[in-house]
Amino acid sequence: DVKVTQSSRYLVKRTGEKVFLECVQDMDHENMFWYRQDPGLGLRLIYFSYDVKMKEKGDIPEGYSVSREKKERFSLILESASTNQTSMYLCASKKAGLQFYGYTFGSGTRLTVV
Amino acid sequence: GENVEQHPSTLSVQEGDSAVIKCTYSDSASNYFPWYKQELGKRPQLIIDIRSNVGEKKDQRIAVTLNKTAKHFSLHITETQPEDSAVYFCAAARGGNKLTFGTGTQLKVEL
Numbered sequence: 001d002v003k004v005t006q007s008s009r010y011l012v013k014r015t016g017e018k019v020f021l022e023c024v025q026d027m028d029h030e031n032m033f034w035y036r037q038d039p040g041l042g043l044r045l046i047y048f049s050y051d052v053k054m055k056e057k058g059d060i061p062e063g064y065s066v067s068r069e070k071k072e073r074f075s076l077i078l079e080s081a082s083t084n085q086t087s088m089y090l091c092a093s094k095k096a097g098l099q100f101y102g103y104t105f106g107s108g109t110r111l112t113v114v
Numbered sequence: 115g116e117n118v119e120q121h122p123s124t125l126s127v128q129e130g131d132s133a134v135i136k137c138t139y140s141d142s143a144s145n146y147f148p149w150y151k152q153e154l155g156k157r158p159q160l161i162i163d164i165r166s167n168v169g170e171k172k173d174q175r176i177a178v179t180l181n182k183t184a185k186h187f188s189l190h191i192t193e194t195q196p197e198d199s200a201v202y203f204c205a206a207a208r209g210g211n212k213l214t215f216g217t218g219t220q221l222k223v224e225l
Contacts, residue, residue, distance in 0.1 A: 031210075033212065033213075035215075040123065040218075041217060042120070042203060042215045042216055042217035042218045043158075043203060043215040043218075045212055045213075045214070048212055059115070090157070090158070094210075096210065097210065098210060099145075099210045100146050100163065100165050102148040102160035102163055102213075103160070103213065105150075105158045105159070107156070107157045
């Protein structure tokens with residue numbers, strides 16, 4: 001069973017702090033994704049990575065960056081947290097080369113910026 | 115890029131009734147359409163998907179239909195049960211690319 005683990009279930013951070021959200025998958029998946037989930041807005045893609053050291057901007061990358069130094073780990077970084085980044089953050093992964101295959105999601109990190 | 119619209123945003127049905135959630139997409143090259151169910155406090159989980167070369171797919175009480183010409187696809191749940199209560203998301207992708215999700219439908223099955 002594919003496991004995608006997000007290091008924190010809940011986080012509370014102060015405005016201006018640098019925040020790291022960690023995601024680890026254990027099934028050798030090449031593709032990894034970060035989404036944020038907000039009521040009424042669904043899941044919006046922040047950044048994704050097709051393989052180690054690779055990263056691409058999604059639909060809402062402003063205020064975020066990512067790091068993919070190892071295949072199993074994909075980190076989302078909030079350079080200077082702001083209150084409008086209060087949200088649920090979901091990490092997902094997928095095996096590369098499989099066109100018709102859905103993602104496996106982590107359990108999410110609910111981030112509150114005060 | 116791809117844009118996916120999903121309706122309705124909330125849906126309330128009586129236990130045993132059917133529920134239908136509809137999505138439209140904009141990119142005619144999209145060829146993969148999964149549906150995810152997210153129970154309260156849990157991760158989204160894939161429940162069914164369909165490829166563009168198929169018009170309909172069924173799995174027990176759930177089915178998905180796809181109309182490529184009109185660029186819309188729908189989720190059908192028959193004989194709804196309380197455990198079907200959740201948020202449902204549709205999504206679309208071209209090839210093995212990233213998924214674009216709809217805004218979600220909160221389904222409530224009332225006893």
